[in-house]
Amino acid sequence: xxxxxxxxxxxxCDNCRAWWSQADIxxxxxxxxxxxxxxxxxxxxxxxxxxxxARNSCLKVVPDQC
Ligand SMILES: [Zn+2]
Numbered sequence: 001x002x003x004x005x006x007x008x009x010x011x012x013c014d015n016c017r018a019w020w021s022q023a024d025i026x027x028x029x030x031x032x033x034x035x036x037x038x039x040x041x042x043x044x045x046x047x048x049x050x051x052x053x054a055r056n057s058c059l060k061v062v063p064d065q066c
Contacts, residue, residue, distance in 0.1 A: 009047075015040035 008023045013035035020036050027033075031044045 011035075011042070013038060013040055014042050 006023055007026070008021055009025060009027055010019060010021050011033070012019050016035060016038040018035060018037035027044055027047065029044050029047060032041055033044070034041055
């Protein structure tokens with residue numbers, strides 16, 4: 001059996017707060033990308049992993065507030 005790992009990143013626009021996802025990329029802090037909903041140019045200021053979220057109790061509070 002073969003197993004494949006997919007990296008799926010979720011982005012939230014600072015302007016309109018819409019979410020979108022993109023797989024098989026490797027974003028870095030400081031990267032800039034356009035929101036597909038409103039066209040705002042966003043800059044990645046932090047990349048939070050699932051493990052970081054669990055440690056910071058994102059499972060107990062709204063993720064946007066972590
Ligand atoms: Zn937007």
